[in-house]
Amino acid sequence: MxxxxxxxxxxxxxxxxxxxxxxxxxxxxxxxxxxTRDRMFETVYxxxxxVETMKKAMLKLRKRDDSPEx
Numbered sequence: 001m002x003x004x005x006x007x008x009x010x011x012x013x014x015x016x017x018x019x020x021x022x023x024x025x026x027x028x029x030x031x032x033x034x035x036t037r038d039r040m041f042e043t044v045y046x047x048x049x050x051v052e053t054m055k056k057a058m059l060k061l062r063k064r065d066d067s068p069e070x
Contacts, residue, residue, distance in 0.1 A: 007058045014055045021048050 001009075021044055028040045 004062075007062050011055060011058050014051050014058070017051050018048065018055075021051070 024044050025041075028037055028044065031037045031040065
């Protein structure tokens with residue numbers, strides 16, 4: 001697998017995870033236990049931040065690979 005293919009595969013997986021995480025948030029509000037809701041909101045927030053960190057790293061790597069400098 002080439003670097004560009006790996007970057008794209010990771011980006012696609014991150015996009016899918018982001019979409020899935022967005023579906024979780026509305027459901028959390030319907031959980032009956034406040035402590036559980038608080039923990040879930042925190043966890044989903046951290047997971048979303050981590051996924052976004054991965055996406056940014058792939059963008060940074062892609063830009064570096066596209067650089068004309070050798």
